[in-house]
Amino acid sequence: MPEHDSPIIPRSEDEKIKVLNRLKRIEGQVRGIEKMVEDDRYCMDVLVQISAVNSALKQVGFSLMERHTNTCVKHAIESGNGDDHIDELMKIMRQFSKS
Amino acid sequence: MPEHDSPIIPRSEDEKIKVLNRLKRIEGQVRGIEKMVEDDRYCMDVLVQISAVNSALKQVGFSLMERHTNTCVKHAIESGNGDDHIDELMKIMRQFSKS
Amino acid sequence: MPEHDSPIIPRSEDEKIKVLNRLKRIEGQVRGIEKMVEDDRYCMDVLVQISAVNSALKQVGFSLMERHTNTCVKHAIESGNGDDHIDELMKIMRQFSKS
Amino acid sequence: MPEHDSPIIPRSEDEKIKVLNRLKRIEGQVRGIEKMVEDDRYCMDVLVQISAVNSALKQVGFSLMERHTNTCVKHAIESGNGDDHIDELMKIMRQFSKS
Numbered sequence: 001m002p003e004h005d006s007p008i009i010p011r012s013e014d015e016k017i018k019v020l021n022r023l024k025r026i027e028g029q030v031r032g033i034e035k036m037v038e039d040d041r042y043c044m045d046v047l048v049q050i051s052a053v054n055s056a057l058k059q060v061g062f063s064l065m066e067r068h069t070n071t072c073v074k075h076a077i078e079s080g081n082g083d084d085h086i087d088e089l090m091k092i093m094r095q096f097s098k099s
Numbered sequence: 100m101p102e103h104d105s106p107i108i109p110r111s112e113d114e115k116i117k118v119l120n121r122l123k124r125i126e127g128q129v130r131g132i133e134k135m136v137e138d139d140r141y142c143m144d145v146l147v148q149i150s151a152v153n154s155a156l157k158q159v160g161f162s163l164m165e166r167h168t169n170t171c172v173k174h175a176i177e178s179g180n181g182d183d184h185i186d187e188l189m190k191i192m193r194q195f196s197k198s
Numbered sequence: 199m200p201e202h203d204s205p206i207i208p209r210s211e212d213e214k215i216k217v218l219n220r221l222k223r224i225e226g227q228v229r230g231i232e233k234m235v236e237d238d239r240y241c242m243d244v245l246v247q248i249s250a251v252n253s254a255l256k257q258v259g260f261s262l263m264e265r266h267t268n269t270c271v272k273h274a275i276e277s278g279n280g281d282d283h284i285d286e287l288m289k290i291m292r293q294f295s296k297s
Numbered sequence: 298m299p300e301h302d303s304p305i306i307p308r309s310e311d312e313k314i315k316v317l318n319r320l321k322r323i324e325g326q327v328r329g330i331e332k333m334v335e336d337d338r339y340c341m342d343v344l345v346q347i348s349a350v351n352s353a354l355k356q357v358g359f360s361l362m363e364r365h366t367n368t369c370v371k372h373a374i375e376s377g378n379g380d381d382h383i384d385e386l387m388k389i390m391r392q393f394s395k396s
Contacts, residue, residue, distance in 0.1 A: 050159060074379055089366070096146065181275070245389050294344065
């Protein structure tokens with residue numbers, strides 16, 4: 001697998017703020033689920049919220065995957081060494097679809 | 100759908116603490132992902148963490164589902180009015196498997 | 199796990215025909231995908247069909263799960279020995295949501 | 298979306314035989330599930346088989362996705378028009394993870 005600490009093509013400030021806002025919203029939703037459990041809310045209502053957070057997280061994941069493919073994977077292919085990056089992308093996709 | 104604000108058979112304090120600890124850990128993991136984005140960490144490493152949080156959340160969901168079925172759904176069936184509860188459980192299961 | 203060869207409450211002929219028709223349609227869809235591969239059809243078009251068959255199969259699974267819960271599980275709970283059946287249902291649900 | 302009837306880089310005979318064998322096995326498994334329903338087999342046993350077919354189908358899908366990315370998508374990027382192909386791949390991945 002390619003060894004990277006950071007994206008080959010770093011995220012712009014604007015991109016970062018958008019992803020961070022989505023994650024902070026998700027963080028708030030998780031705290032909301034904690035409150036529901038503290039308040040002894042009906043289990044099915046809690047489950048609806050867990051399902052919503054799962055979906056929101058998956059969407060963040062897919063947009064990161066899309067961004068990564070359009071930048072780092074594409075750049076690696078254009079530079080003639082895309083195979084590792086494609087393997088890595090496929091591995092994450094399989095893992096992601098099971099979570 | 101049956102209208103409930105809280106479980107027919109409330110969670111014990113011990114049960115609540117266990118669920119809350121798992122949710123607080125997940126909340127911490129989401130903050131960890133925010134930190135990775137702030138630190139411009141490699142997209143695939145961020146995705147691995149998102150996948151892990153998704154799995155952890157699903158496990159919390161399944162244990163709530165299990166608890167609900169063993170208590171509220173079972174109690175409703177024993178009292179002769181389980182149909183609504185079964186419908187509700189199936190609906191959540193379908194939704195959950197897509198998230 | 200409870201040991202059964204067949205449902206506690208057998209399916210009616212009508213129920214069986216409905217499930218069999220859906221499965222035969224899915225069998226035909228799989229043959230259709232084979233034809234697409236034989237005809238060198240574009241990979242993404244083949245993937246759209248695989249995704250459709252997966253969804254159709256999941257729907258058959260959920261309707262069997264619903265039927266099972268409304269009959270065998272409910273009957274076991276009413277007869278005072280529902281715990282094994284609930285464990286079994288939850289185990290299948292977890293497996294199903296990963297497939 | 299890019300309009301294609303067949304892969305930019307066609308599958309070899311060997312590749313085709315491998316995919317077709319897997320699909321024929323899945324077709325046989327679906328017929329096996331039909332037999333289980335005809336023989337009034339226990340619902341949970343049927344569900345285990347449906348889950349197995351779902352997983353097998355997903356694996357065929359992922360290997361087609363991998364092959365497509367390593368050939369057609371990579372070729373399109375190298376020829377300077379990869380964007381449509383990347384969009385198409387991401388769209389299928391999202392759909393696939395929900396099925």
